[in-house]
Amino acid sequence: MPQPLPRIAVLASGRGSNLQAVLDAIAAGSLAGEVVGVFSDKPGAAALQRVAPPLRWSAAAKAYPSREAFDADLAEAVAAARPDWILCAGYLRILGDAFVERFRGRTINIHPSLLPKYRGLHTHARALEAGDGEHGASVHFVIPELDAGTVIAQAVVPVHTGDTPELLAERVLGVEHPLLLAVMRLATSGRLAEHGATVQVDGHPLFTPLRLDCAGRLTDPAGGATA
Ligand code: GRF
Numbered sequence: 001m002p003q004p005l006p007r008i009a010v011l012a013s014g015r016g017s018n019l020q021a022v023l024d025a026i027a028a029g030s031l032a033g034e035v036v037g038v039f040s041d042k043p044g045a046a047a048l049q050r051v052a053p054p055l056r057w058s059a060a061a062k063a064y065p066s067r068e069a070f071d072a073d074l075a076e077a078v079a080a081a082r083p084d085w086i087l088c089a090g091y092l093r094i095l096g097d098a099f100v101e102r103f104r105g106r107t108i109n110i111h112p113s114l115l116p117k118y119r120g121l122h123t124h125a126r127a128l129e130a131g132d133g134e135h136g137a138s139v140h141f142v143i144p145e146l147d148a149g150t151v152i153a154q155a156v157v158p159v160h161t162g163d164t165p166e167l168l169a170e171r172v173l174g175v176e177h178p179l180l181l182a183v184m185r186l187a188t189s190g191r192l193a194e195h196g197a198t199v200q201v202d203g204h205p206l207f208t209p210l211r212l213d214c215a216g217r218l219t220d221p222a223g224g225a226t227a
Pocket residue numbers: 012014015016017018019047089090091110111112137173176
């Protein structure tokens with residue numbers, strides 16, 4: 001009997017290029033999984049258009065009396081899709097504690113900075129203002145505190161003289177997609193787990209986040225092993 005494919009729910013508020021990278025990798029056979037729903041707080045989000053109508057769920061968060069009320073509807077819709085993994089890919093709304101706890105250990109987020117630097121918004125402008133020589137992206141487990149969960153893997157890009165936030169964002173986006181796919185491959189193949197504040201890969205704790213190398217592989221800076 002063939003194993004059922006890992007089920008992936010994606011939360012997105014915007015254009016959805018990370019979602020598209022996941023869909024393309026699945027279509028190309030380089031990621032074993034199935035996108036079982038795309039969920040948005042923005043009914044007009046371009047990300048929703050990337051999947052067939054039955055897979056789309058959206059509700060205008062503004063129409064709800066509270067964050068908890070919106071999150072409760074979102075959580076029910078996500079749970080109904082029976083996901084193994086929930087991927088926040090450009091989901092620009094803070095997830096409340098109840099949502100996070102319900103799906104804890106299987107919700108991951110991609111964030112455009114080298115966490116713990118620059119949680120929250122405007123990460124590219126903040127890296128430029130600080131005069132950083134390097135910037136990048138992180139994929140981490142989601143916990144109730146914003147962008148504060150344990151980091152699974154990171155990808156680094158150089159900051160160039162004359163960079164604008166837009167140029168830097170474009171460079172970071174170029175590494176976000178392979179970074180996300182590499183982490184999703186770990187996740188959907190059952191090799192990734194969150195234990196308290198520790199990330200485990202193949203049952204071993206990670207002491208520093210994995211790094212994406214130029215061939216699109218994850219390496220462990222502490223052990224040198226390739227994941
Ligand atoms: C990405 O930079 C992601 O890291 C951030 O929001 C952006 C979303 O891009 N959280 P897209 O919607 O996947 O194209």
